[in-house]
Amino acid sequence: MKIVIASNKHELGKEAAQKGADAIREALENQGEAHIIVATGASQFEMLAELVKANLDWSKVTGFHLDEYVGMPETHTASFRKYLKERFVDRVPIKAFHYIHGDAESPMDECDRLGKIISGVRIDVAFVGIGENAHLAFNDPPADFEREEAYFIADLDKACRQQQLGEGWFASLEEVPKQAISMSVKQILKSKTIIASVPDERKALAVKKTVESEVVPEVPATALKLHPQTWLYLDKASASLLGEVEGASA
Numbered sequence: 001m002k003i004v005i006a007s008n009k010h011e012l013g014k015e016a017a018q019k020g021a022d023a024i025r026e027a028l029e030n031q032g033e034a035h036i037i038v039a040t041g042a043s044q045f046e047m048l049a050e051l052v053k054a055n056l057d058w059s060k061v062t063g064f065h066l067d068e069y070v071g072m073p074e075t076h077t078a079s080f081r082k083y084l085k086e087r088f089v090d091r092v093p094i095k096a097f098h099y100i101h102g103d104a105e106s107p108m109d110e111c112d113r114l115g116k117i118i119s120g121v122r123i124d125v126a127f128v129g130i131g132e133n134a135h136l137a138f139n140d141p142p143a144d145f146e147r148e149e150a151y152f153i154a155d156l157d158k159a160c161r162q163q164q165l166g167e168g169w170f171a172s173l174e175e176v177p178k179q180a181i182s183m184s185v186k187q188i189l190k191s192k193t194i195i196a197s198v199p200d201e202r203k204a205l206a207v208k209k210t211v212e213s214e215v216v217p218e219v220p221a222t223a224l225k226l227h228p229q230t231w232l233y234l235d236k237a238s239a240s241l242l243g244e245v246e247g248a249s250a
């Protein structure tokens with residue numbers, strides 16, 4: 001895992017977006033098309049704001065949605081579809097974007113539908129975040145690193161729901177859904193390049209555990225270390241609890 005420590009979250013956004021755009025460009029040059037995974041959350045704000053400015057042939061890029069709450073209508077302020085639409089999809093002339101319909105009548109069928117679409121597709125870049133509990137998408141601790149399905153229904157525990165509430169997308173804990181449709185760890189790790197954008201002090205402990213612990217299900221984001229092309233973008237605040245990190249560039 002390569003670690004880059006930027007001076008602040010805006011620089012982080014610029015550097016992560018540039019790395020991602022370069023990887024997309026390379027895929028376009030080599031294969032004539034590119035497939036990407038896009039995450040949501042406050043941690044992706046600056047990166048996405050820069051990525052949409054990248055000079056790329058977006059008409060040859062297809063996107064996949066990382067996770068969404070079960071039962072969530074697209075109009076809700078916390079909807080990840082709404083977020084992706086407003087901050088990414090509507091801002092670039094992208095070929096296609098495969099949203100997770102959290103409010104599908106059968107969430108299981110929705111997982112199967114998306115699983116069929118993504119299976120066999122070469123994913124060039126996955127843009128992800130890491131939660132305060134070190135989750136990856138909604139692979140909460142302890143995460144199942146061996147899960148084969150591309151998408152699954154995750155039960156969200158109180159700690160996870162509390163974190164979502166803390167970010168300000170919901171008015172009360174009762175409003176935070178108890179389930180989500182999430183991409184699996186295995187599916188995320190199939191991506192050729194993984195770009196994890198993780199700014200802010202509230203992530204400092206999760207970052208420390210991710211970097212310093214062994215690869216363990218109790219710290220889901222440690223799975224990123226199994227991948228040879230993971231780039232972890234931090235700012236000074238999220239890196240503040242790290243000891244001397246070998247190979248980190250400031």
Ligand SMILES: N[C@@H]1[C@@H](O)[C@H](O)[C@@H](COP(=O)(O)O)O[C@@H]1O
Pocket residue numbers: 039040041042043044066067128129130131132135136137138164167
């Ligand atoms: N499940 C989502 C993930 O897709 C996101 O990458 C991560 C970090 O979120 P945030 O950036 O809001 O801290 O946790 C959220 O809850």
